[in-house]
Amino acid sequence: MFNFAKKTQETQNIYFKTMALKYHKKLEELSSLDTPFYCYDLALLRETLNTINKEIKGFPYAVHYAIKANGNRTILEEIRRSGVGADLVSGNEIKAALDVGFKPEKMAYAGVGKTDREIETGIDAGIYCFNVESVEEMDVINEIAARRGKAAGIALRVNPNIDAHTHRYITTGTSSDKFGIDKQALDDVVEKARSLSNVRLLGLHFHIGSQVTLMEPYELLCKEINTLLDHFEKKGINFEMVDVGGGLGVDYENPEANPVARFEEYFNVFKRGLKVRPGQMVHFELGRSIVAQCGALISRVVFVKENAVKKFVILDAGMTDLMRPALYGSKHKIVNLTSQSTRQVTCDVVGPICESSDVFGRDVQLPFTRRGDLVAILSAGAYGESMASRYNMRSLPQCHFIE
Numbered sequence: 001m002f003n004f005a006k007k008t009q010e011t012q013n014i015y016f017k018t019m020a021l022k023y024h025k026k027l028e029e030l031s032s033l034d035t036p037f038y039c040y041d042l043a044l045l046r047e048t049l050n051t052i053n054k055e056i057k058g059f060p061y062a063v064h065y066a067i068k069a070n071g072n073r074t075i076l077e078e079i080r081r082s083g084v085g086a087d088l089v090s091g092n093e094i095k096a097a098l099d100v101g102f103k104p105e106k107m108a109y110a111g112v113g114k115t116d117r118e119i120e121t122g123i124d125a126g127i128y129c130f131n132v133e134s135v136e137e138m139d140v141i142n143e144i145a146a147r148r149g150k151a152a153g154i155a156l157r158v159n160p161n162i163d164a165h166t167h168r169y170i171t172t173g174t175s176s177d178k179f180g181i182d183k184q185a186l187d188d189v190v191e192k193a194r195s196l197s198n199v200r201l202l203g204l205h206f207h208i209g210s211q212v213t214l215m216e217p218y219e220l221l222c223k224e225i226n227t228l229l230d231h232f233e234k235k236g237i238n239f240e241m242v243d244v245g246g247g248l249g250v251d252y253e254n255p256e257a258n259p260v261a262r263f264e265e266y267f268n269v270f271k272r273g274l275k276v277r278p279g280q281m282v283h284f285e286l287g288r289s290i291v292a293q294c295g296a297l298i299s300r301v302v303f304v305k306e307n308a309v310k311k312f313v314i315l316d317a318g319m320t321d322l323m324r325p326a327l328y329g330s331k332h333k334i335v336n337l338t339s340q341s342t343r344q345v346t347c348d349v350v351g352p353i354c355e356s357s358d359v360f361g362r363d364v365q366l367p368f369t370r371r372g373d374l375v376a377i378l379s380a381g382a383y384g385e386s387m388a389s390r391y392n393m394r395s396l397p398q399c400h401f402i403e
């Protein structure tokens with residue numbers, strides 16, 4: 001595990017200033033708003049982006065933000081201003097990124113099922129790179145680019161068969177996952193790519209999974225990449241870019257102590273382990289670690305009900321606003337923002353949706369909680385708002401920003 005406790009006092013102070021204090025200071029303002037809503041702390045987002053930029057400075061590294069983690073326009077603008085590029089997984093994401101001013105030269109587009117129209121969108125926009133997941137896809141990109149008299153930049157997504165030791169649904173780099181091209185097939189695919197006239201092979205792409213909290217899978221990934229690059233170098237093939245994907249995890253258990261992900265430790269793994277060739281760029285595609293901690297889902301307690309075995313705190317936010325707990329059984333820290341009580345109660349915090357999986361937390365300790373209290377579900381900035389749905393004909397969650 002990372003040493004989360006190693007966080008500097010300085011960063012902790014920033015968080016306490018931004019989170020606890022800020023929410024409480026703004027409570028009056030927040031209390032008057034309709035719930036549920038996402039509350040984004042732009043100061044923390046900036047602090048996170050500054051940390052990343054500090055870590056990569058002086059290295060041939062570029063970070064692309066995976067906008068599927070959170071495509072909120074204000075968030076995207078903030079990220080674009082920091083100089084970070086965009087990692088995209090659909091045609092609409094390409095359009096959204098262009099719309100907020102991300103430069104096409106700083107865009108990469110991944111996904112196992114890119115449609116012709118989406119490929120056209122990418123080629124017409126002139127994005128830097130398509131991360132290609134199969135030979136069929138490469139052929140289609142080549143054809144579409146040829147029709148437009150262009151050459152599309154591509155990287156081959158390699159399935160490195162590394163277990164990221166994360167949740168089954170967010171492990172992407174083993175042979176039983178649908179992603180990428182098997183290593184055994186890679187030589188042939190590289191050769192084929194080099195023979196096509198309307199694609200330009202820029203490099204290799206990897207992405208092992210999400211919410212990766214161990215550094216070991218990344219160390220293995222570096223070794224794997226070194227071996228592959230050596231192999232191709234011997235054949236006289238050098239790549240201008242290698243994309244190591246994203247996946248760095250955040251501390252969902254204790255976000256107050258660790259508001260900024262362990263970027264130093266993460267980038268150090270690559271600085272130490274990856275043999276970068278002259279003129280080569282290393283691309284990182286971080287999503288969750290950039291936005292998770294800057295967002296909280298603020299909700300109001302609708303009812304508190306008790307039966308013989310349980311106490312249920314029923315919120316006006318549900319799995320339609322934040323799906324992660326229902327989808328992956330993931331846990332978020334939940335705090336009562338308004339209760340002054342020193343008495344702790346054990347309760348299940350649930351949403352109003354007609355699904356038994358609509359539970360934010362089981363046996364959660366909260367201060368004595370009543371109808372009308374405001375509750376914050378922390379670390380909800382990534383895969384929260386972007387996964388919201390209108391199931392039960394609910395409205396999509398609103399959002400507000402604090403600094």
Ligand SMILES: *Cc1c(COP(=O)(O)O)cnc(C)c1O
Nearest residue numbers: 066110210246247285286287288
């Ligand atoms: C989702 C995704 C990412 C970002 O993953 P995080 O865990 O949010 O950092 C990066 N690359 C690809 C190809 C992805 O699909």
